[in-house]
Amino acid sequence: MNIKQSEKFSYGLGDFASNGLFLFVSSYLMYYFSDVVCLDLTVISRILIAGRIVDAVASLLMGFVVDRTRSPMGRCRPYLLCGIWPVSVLFVLLFGMPELSASLRGFYGGTLYVAFCLVYAVMNVPFSTLMSLMTADAGERVQFNKYKCLGSNIGGVFVTGTTMLFVTHLAGNQRQGFLRTTMLFAVLFTVFMLICFFNTKERIRPDGPENNPDIRKAMSSLKQNKPWLLYCAIQFCQLTFMMIRQEATVYYAKYYLGRTELSSALLTFTPIAAVLSAFLMPYAKSKWGARTCVLFGNGLSLMSILCTALCRQNWLGNLIFCLLSALGFSIGTGLVFVILTDTIDYGERLTGQRPQGIMTSILSFVQKMGMAVSGIICTQILSFAGYVPDAAPTGAVMTAIQVIFLLIPGVLALAGVVLAWVYPLRD
Template identity: 40%
Template structure:
């Protein structure tokens, strides 16, 4: 009989998405605003940097999944990646908001390089983390609990970020650049702790059956023929596109049209609270 998951392990798995979604929310909600209003980078150039990073994430994820599928160590498939990449991921998150006071071309080169590296580390961590769920247990009821705590952790991480970052930055006004750096450094320690707990307290129990392995090109050739897979990709793309438009533009709207930048914290947090409430009702 398969070993039952403990509450500690389930909560530790949820802590992983607390960290991952917290970092995603920090970047998706504030990086564009940070680039234009704190660092003074042109909006078009800043938008291009964000596009390159998100594109790299999207293109690399299937390849990372293929590599992960072929990986097998004494510590499992996913946990070694989580243990190793949590530290560079956290460091790169801080460095994204530590843009030096140099010429704009140098700022763009620095930010583009660091954000691209962060996107790669984030993609590796995300694929390993989401795959870990299927390797922790075969039991459907346990997987449901893991998924619920994952969603709860994600919502709590996003809520904490949206509810507090702008308040921290406001205390450093007009030097908001240092406010963002102070905020991201503090959150980095919190996210690192959550990621370490996830890696330390979870266990891979499910051993994959030996089957014929497809290389990346072969796997892509199979999946692209699936209409359901294509529809799912389009839905997910549309969802992320709308989410990015809403979050990236919200602070500008509050600052330049409503005249109150701090309202952005309230509006960004509302969605997170509603999501957390729906998850709590299912636990």
């Protein structure tokens, strides 16, 4: 099957929008709440936990919804069209907190973040499932995955590389700067998701009972799918790793390295590395296999974190090894939806069941629970250490930042290595 490049490009634009929204919120919301609108860290922790649990549960439920959806537009594409509008509006409102009392600021931030997470899940789970329904050709799936990774991470580079620049230059203060920046980004993300909706096509439309899958049979089949179970565990480690690093980066650059301006570079490394690795992943998969890529990527991240710790406050060494760590993460996660589709195919061969929406949503649920865990870890450790925004960091705060940015991600990378080592599927 020969699918037009324009469709693959459009699918990539969809992930530019989806990941751009995700990365903006995951990278800057905690900082916006703590240092811009001055919410208490305990309140921030509760907001992040509540939103991410809602996101996780909604992601889980959306898998069942997708598998039972039947429309002329397909199973997944209707949710792209209906979801991008409220997601973009809530995105702007989230970073447009008005002048309120402390209690109302917490209520406003919590309500908007929970609503954003809920609607984002309604849009993003179908988007993630879409690739398994666009083609059954393994080669074409790798190509779709390449464009998905490119779009996702070019969007990430754009967000992390320009956000603070826009925030600084679009207004005289960060509060107004964040609002105007999100308004600009929301328009761009909406346009790109609409392009994805209009230019993609679902070609796999299972007939018969799969349109209304038996939930008990589907769940029973998942228990037998060892590769999928292991990959869910790997993704939990990788997403927790990524979120902790993202949330701690601004604090690490500002307080530990003493160079706030480095935060943009550090945040940009992951999407830049992913763009570079996207061109290599099709060759790497065909040459060494997906399992080896995941194993190598986690191993590279682990070694790079160890070297970063040895560099201490040497900013150049930190940049070099953080870039290598980002490259390791990108290699380890660069084939996520290809591997997911492989486990879906494996499960169908093993049990005759193909609940792709449920499998995607449970994987997404596991990822979101990792994100929820990261929010708890970051806020609680900083709070326990006595962190005060813009105050000179104490020794306890400096240690806490190192634990969040280096020690915990190192443990998660090691767990990823072990899990990838026992992952059974080979190409």
